[in-house]
Amino acid sequence: MNAWLFMALAIVGEVVATTALKSSEGFTKVVPSVIVVAGYAATFYFLSLALKVIPVGIAYAVWAGLGIVLITTIAWLYHGEKLDAWGFVGMALIISGVVVLNVLSKTGSH
Template structure:
């Protein structure tokens, strides 16, 4: 499998859609608000569609690790910036470990097809 720039574009779209969908999940108030609930559903569906397109040329394990890792990081950032949900030191350390894992995969793994 030889990843293409388009595959990383699809993966970026999947990550952005998932993060926005999760923000709307927070705004849906446990599915009691219709518009945020619908936005969440559409964005999650888009995220999985975009991820499926990225999987045409990215290995599943690599794509999912990047999607999940960056999704966690960006969702935590949205939580802190938009919803004022501050993280404590152990949470920040855990996210730093996730970031380091994604970096190691992308820089050193031969599985990623670089």
């Protein structure tokens, strides 16, 4: 399977798990708590598979950066968290950094 597909699955798992973490209310609600544990287990499993091919620096930048942007967007849209213009600028910078690292940088063979 393609390493980037594993990376995408790791990101989806992290986003689902972190979103459920808010709903778990400190692990006091069973269903969201189970989703958190299963989501993070899947995340680290798929991330470990992606790391067989993708250099760790690239993988971590993509995983963390896109995870931050997606989770922030979900929190803004579904949990009513505030996001001002500077928040959007920050997210654009994160995305820009991930793109630069993947497209322009020679930090790893990918």
